[in-house]
Amino acid sequence: MSAIKTKLNDAVKDAMRAKDKERLATLRLATSALKQVEVDERIELDDTRVLAILDKMVKQRKDSVEQFTQGGRDDLAQKELAEIDVLKEFLPEAMDDAAIAAIIQAAIAETGAEGMKDMGNVMAIVKPQVQGRADMGAVSKKVKELLG
Template structure:
């Protein structure tokens, strides 16, 4: 079964083509190409979880680029990256707030009976699928360390 998010992406490509929205179309094509590449390389059909992980990674890469462009005084390029982030975020679930993230982490710690840093892997294994695409994994990881430390 095709990923629902992938289907939405493909529909958005068609809409952007009809609307002649070049910047949106180029971002959507980058996303669909990234998904296609993985499907071809690994000979699989991507599911929503994997699609979210890929889109999440693309957003993260663009955030890093924005930071670098801003530091380098290239606001024009930073704006392009920010526009791409906005397009990609349309396909990611609503971002979680701090309290939601903390409660997912607390529940995972309780479920695993985690005692300290040595159990971080177990906790992250439960937390990651629940927050993927909805929270910055770096921040989540930091929060898990904080709560286990």
């Protein structure tokens, strides 16, 4: 079993003992998302895949915060922000821009990329290294800058 998944299940038990309903609800959302993928694909998730799912959940909540804020629903935006905080506990430490740039440069050198047509090859190497530790949209933008 994935170490992150184990940590998540332990956090669910701790939240139940502490009677922390909001935290428990968020943790249960995460565990159900993981279980859904396992059942649909009939696989046991590894850490990389768990990180990708949690990262996607954080991104969805960030989008929701933006929508709720524009709609004047600050109460719902605060709820989403609280969920983001809980989910981020299970993601690795965020990478700084210099580290991301170094990974991208190494991937460009490794693939011999010369232009935008090689972006897919570069991203295939970069993505597993930064998944859950950096915003993939920003990483993609940086790759485009360096290849363009």
